[in-house]
Amino acid sequence: MFTGIVSHLGTVTRTEQIGGDLRLTVNTGGMDMSDVALGDSIMHNGVCLTAIEVGNDTLVTDLSAETLKVTTAGNWREGTRVNLEKSLTLADRLGGHLVSGHVDGLGEVLERKPSARAEWFMLRAPKDLAKYIATKGSITVDGTSLTVNAVNGTDFELTIIPHTLEVTVIGGYQPGTQVNLEVDLLARYLERLRQFDEVAP
Numbered sequence: 001m002f003t004g005i006v007s008h009l010g011t012v013t014r015t016e017q018i019g020g021d022l023r024l025t026v027n028t029g030g031m032d033m034s035d036v037a038l039g040d041s042i043m044h045n046g047v048c049l050t051a052i053e054v055g056n057d058t059l060v061t062d063l064s065a066e067t068l069k070v071t072t073a074g075n076w077r078e079g080t081r082v083n084l085e086k087s088l089t090l091a092d093r094l095g096g097h098l099v100s101g102h103v104d105g106l107g108e109v110l111e112r113k114p115s116a117r118a119e120w121f122m123l124r125a126p127k128d129l130a131k132y133i134a135t136k137g138s139i140t141v142d143g144t145s146l147t148v149n150a151v152n153g154t155d156f157e158l159t160i161i162p163h164t165l166e167v168t169v170i171g172g173y174q175p176g177t178q179v180n181l182e183v184d185l186l187a188r189y190l191e192r193l194r195q196f197d198e199v200a201p
Contacts, residue, residue, distance in 0.1 A: 002043050004096035004138075004145025006083040006168045007031060010044070012076050013058070022063040024049070024076065031084055033057065041101065043085040045169065046143035046180035047071050048101025071103045072142075072178050081169050083143040096145025097138040098185055105129045107141070109177040110155065119165060121158045121173065125181055130154040132183035132191070140182035144168050 014025035026044065033054055036042070040051045042059060047067060053060035068074040076082070087101075088094075107129075111122040123141070125133055133139055133156050137148050144164065149157040165171040173179070 001088045002048070002085050002099040002101055002143070003088060003092070003094055004085070004099040004140045004143065006085055006144055008084045009167060009169070010059075010082045010084045012078055012080040012082065015077060018062075020065045022068055022073070024061050024063060024073075026059045026061075026082060026084070028057050028059055028084060030057070031086075033059070036086065041087045043087070043099070043101045043143045044082045045072065046083070046099075046101065046103055046140055046182055047073055048087075070105075071180050072106065075178070081172065083168050085143060097140075099140050099143070099145060099182060100185060101143075102182065103180040104132075104182050107179045107181045109173045109175055109179065111175060112173060115159055117162055119160050121160060121170075122155055123158065123179065124155050127154055129181060129183055130156075132187040134184075134187070137187070138184050140180075142169055142179050144170060 008029040008031040010026040010029045013027050016023040033056060036051060036054050038051055041048050042051055049061035051059055052062055063073050105126040107123045107125045110124055113120050133148055133151055135148055135151050139146055139148055146158050149159055160170050
């Protein structure tokens with residue numbers, strides 16, 4: 001599990017195709033790797049990946065063909081910036097919201113414009129995910145825990161403060177940018193409870 005509070009901005013330094021899968025090497029951008037062991041989970045732009053090699057400032061992971069198909073990872077190249085977050089420990093503060101690192105679908109940035117010192121964004125979610133996105137609710141965009149300002153059908157609005165723009169990949173978003181979306185876990189469980197009550201004898 002994760003919080004959606006990005007700790008470091010990494011950079012893809014190598015991609016290698018291996019039998020239809022992808023091996024990814026990332027420079028971790030100064031993230032402390034001393035407590036990262038083989039097999040640990042590290043979130044990359046909202047995608048939970050398993051460490052198969054760990055260096056002082058590098059991390060190597062494998063991505064399956066399925067992950068490449070359903071996330072933006074299929075478009076990652078050398079030089080691509082990625083939001084990084086280590087998995088939670090029981091002693092960590094939950095500064096964002098509970099995030100699984102399992103991408104639900106791809107969204108698209110529709111608009112971007114200044115809003116005082118911040119930036120306002122309009123994004124579009126897939127229709128099957130839009131029902132889980134609520135005004136003032138939480139959503140994870142490329143691994144970043146964010147609060148939804150407003151919702152209109154499949155479109156939703158975000159306002160991003162200067163700090164977040166500086167330390168995450170959101171600063172580079174432009175209309176047409178594809179993003180990884182993970183909706184609030186609680187919304188999914190509430191829907192399942194409602195569905196079960198409707199069909200249970």
